[in-house]
Amino acid sequence: MIALRMLLIAGGIWLAWHGISLLLHDDPADLKSIAFWFVGGILVHDALFAPLCAAAGVGARRLLPRSWWAPVACGAVCTVVLAVLAVPVIGRRNAVPDNPSVLDRNYAAGLVVALAVVWILVALVLLQPLLRLDRLKRFAALRRKP
Structure with a gap:
């Protein structure tokens, strides 16, 4: 257990050093x-997202039955996550008319379908x-009939 912990610490330190060394090669405007x-x-x-999530969680716990908390929180x-990932492409701001392969889908419809799948699940x-x-009730009723 200690060896695994030391390995994870060493890996974290190496990744931090690698990230910092990559940043040192950037120009000041990028930094x-x-x-x-x-x-x-x-x-x-x-300041914004965490308090809103906390308020939504408290409100949902007061409104929803206890057995619903985990599935609704997961949804x-x-x-x-899906909404944040879709923000850059929903507006199609960087679409290029000369290159149809750039932003070539209806991402808003894709987001709606993905959200529908999540909430159906x-x-x-x-x-x-x-x-x-x-x-179980139907099975019990079948067993009672002679």
């Missing part, structure tokens, strides 16, 4: 941009106990 996005990302997360996390997980109970 300023990296620092801006790094600090901005932390501030947006801590919410998937929704946020959440609904199936939530309905699973009801479907299992119904199956």
